[in-house]
Amino acid sequence: MPKVTYKKAGVDIGFADAFKTAVKSLARRSFKKEVLKDIGGFGSFFRFPKEKFKEPVLVSSADGVGTKLKIAILADRHDTIGIDAVAMNVNDILCAGARPLFFLDYIGFSKLKTEVLKDIIRGINDGCIASDCSLIGGETAQMPGMYRAGEYDVAGFCVGVAERSRIIDGSSICAQDIVIGLESSGLHSNGFSLVRKVFSRAELESLAHELLKPTRIYVKPVLSLLQSTARSRQATVKGIAHITGGAFYDKIARILPVNMNVKIKKCAWIVPKIFRLLQQKGRIEDTEMYHTFNMGIGMVLIVSPGVSGEIRSRLSGYGVKAWVIGEVARGKKQVEIV
Numbered sequence: 025m026p027k028v029t030y031k032k033a034g035v036d037i038g039f040a041d042a043f044k045t046a047v048k049s050l051a052r053r054s055f056k057k058e059v060l061k062d063i064g065g066f067g068s069f070f071r072f073p074k075e076k077f078k079e080p081v082l083v084s085s086a087d088g089v090g091t092k093l094k095i096a097i098l099a100d101r102h103d104t105i106g107i108d109a110v111a112m113n114v115n116d117i118l119c120a121g122a123r124p125l126f127f128l129d130y131i132g133f134s135k136l137k138t139e140v141l142k143d144i145i146r147g148i149n150d151g152c153i154a155s156d157c158s159l160i161g162g163e164t165a166q167m168p169g170m171y172r173a174g175e176y177d178v179a180g181f182c183v184g185v186a187e188r189s190r191i192i193d194g195s196s197i198c199a200q201d202i203v204i205g206l207e208s209s210g211l212h213s214n215g216f217s218l219v220r221k222v223f224s225r226a227e228l229e230s231l232a233h234e235l236l237k238p239t240r241i242y243v244k245p246v247l248s249l250l251q252s253t254a255r256s257r258q259a260t261v262k263g264i265a266h267i268t269g270g271a272f273y274d275k276i277a278r279i280l281p282v283n284m285n286v287k288i289k290k291c292a293w294i295v296p297k298i299f300r301l302l303q304q305k306g307r308i309e310d311t312e313m314y315h316t317f318n319m320g321i322g323m324v325l326i327v328s329p330g331v332s333g334e335i336r337s338r339l340s341g342y343g344v345k346a347w348v349i350g351e352v353a354r355g356k357k358q359v360e361i362v
Contacts, residue, residue: 034134034168043141043164050145054152054159058125061256067070068161070126072185079188083122087112088179091216097175098225099232102140105178106147107154108213111239112268113182114155115323118278119264121192121250122184124155129162133176134169144178147238155243157182190250194279194326195265201262202332203276203286203350204337205293206246208322210237214268215316222306234298242323243257245342252329252338261335263326267318274315276324276359285355288314289362292349296320314361326352 030037044064051063059068074080089108096105106129114124129148131141141164152159162180171177211219216235223231250261263279276286290310299319302308313319325346327335332348339346 030152035166039138040164040166043138045181046142047145047164050146050149051159053119054071054149054157056158059158059160063161064157065161068126068128070144070158070160072125077187078337080185081188081191083117083120083184083186084182085113085116086179087116088177089213090326091220092211092213093176094220095216095228095232095235098253099236101236102143103147104236104238106144106149107151107238107241108155109178109180110151110155110182111241112213113180114151114157114184114241115266116248116268117182117184118323119192119266121190121261121264122186123247124157124182124184124243126158126160126183127152128160129179130165130179130181131163131176132165132167132170134167134171136176137315140176144176151238151241154241157184159219177300179265192250192261192264195281195283196260197262197279197284197326197352198352199284199352200329201286201326201352202329202348203352204325204327204332204335204339205321205347205349206242206323206325207240207293207345208267208296208318208320209240210234210296210298212239212268212318212322214271214318218306218308218316219302222302222308231298233248240322242344245339245344246323246325247314248342249335249338253335260328260331261325262328263324265324265326266326267322269340271316271318272314272321273359273362277357279326280352280357280359282355282357285353285358285360286350287353287360287362288350290314290319293347308333310361321349
């Protein structure tokens with residue numbers, strides 16, 4: 025009987041070690057002065073910048089990219105998936121007004137080309153740089169039998185910080201507050217199981233460029249906005265919702281007080297063509313579309329009345345297109361789309 029080795033079982037430790045060495049130089053691109061040690065150890069080290077905060081609160085998130093990965097694998101394009109992994113996490117903690125500090129990734133596969141792994145890591149670094157945080161570690165797990173050759177999964181974990189007195193939790197939202205919608209870059213990273221149900225394999229391949237547009241990262245413009253309006257009691261951002269799974273109905277309702285409703289006017293912005301194409305091809309009802317997809321609005325801010333023009337102007341200065349898309353009224357923590 026031939027000798028059995030770990031490599032023959034499908035796990036190549038030499039490949040893993042060589043990849044970790046190659047990844048170090050990629051990860052260093054996102055390092056800040058708070059990163060105390062190179063990746064590759066048993067733990068990751070990040071010096072907490074306590075001198076910048078009076079009463080700091082750590083805010084964390086863990087999320088993945090979902091079945092959008094199927095499109096990347098089909099199109100053999102992997103350079104944007106890492107950005108999605110970062111965006112799904114940093115945009116979530118941004119909803120509390122938190123500034124991302126560091127990110128750790130997880131990549132699971134059975135057999136994958138080195139260049140594909142490098143493309144994923146490059147994307148993760150690009151996402152970290154775009155959100156001003158550091159990739160300080162993670163896990164690359166080769167698991168024979170868990171995935172088909174060429175398939176993989178990507179997820180991540182982010183830690184950020186917010187000043188306790190400035191945490192945004194939606195509790196101060198009241199009637200007549202204004203809902204501002206921030207433009208998305210496309211489908212972002214949600215609804216792809218439905219996308220794959222609607223379109224054929226050939227259609228998915230031909231639409232891959234549009235479908236694989238990376239999730240927009242809102243960290244720098246929104247944090248700049250919060251910092252600039254912190255000096256003004258009037259120009260207050262009271263609630264932030266990242267429009268992901270559950271879309272308008274679930275994500276906006278999550279930040280509302282129990283006695284408040286939001287009415288969204290779907291005619292307030294131009295819905296990108298990809299969503300209309302999806303709806304027509306799949307004969308999908310409006311309610312389903314606005315419960316599954318962002319429809320061109322990747323993040324929502326709820327602000328005090330009278331300051332929406334100022335906030336939209338500031339966002340425009342940061343390169344983010346925004347519209348007034350709704351209003352808050354008394355109710356029962358529900359979202360209505362008209």
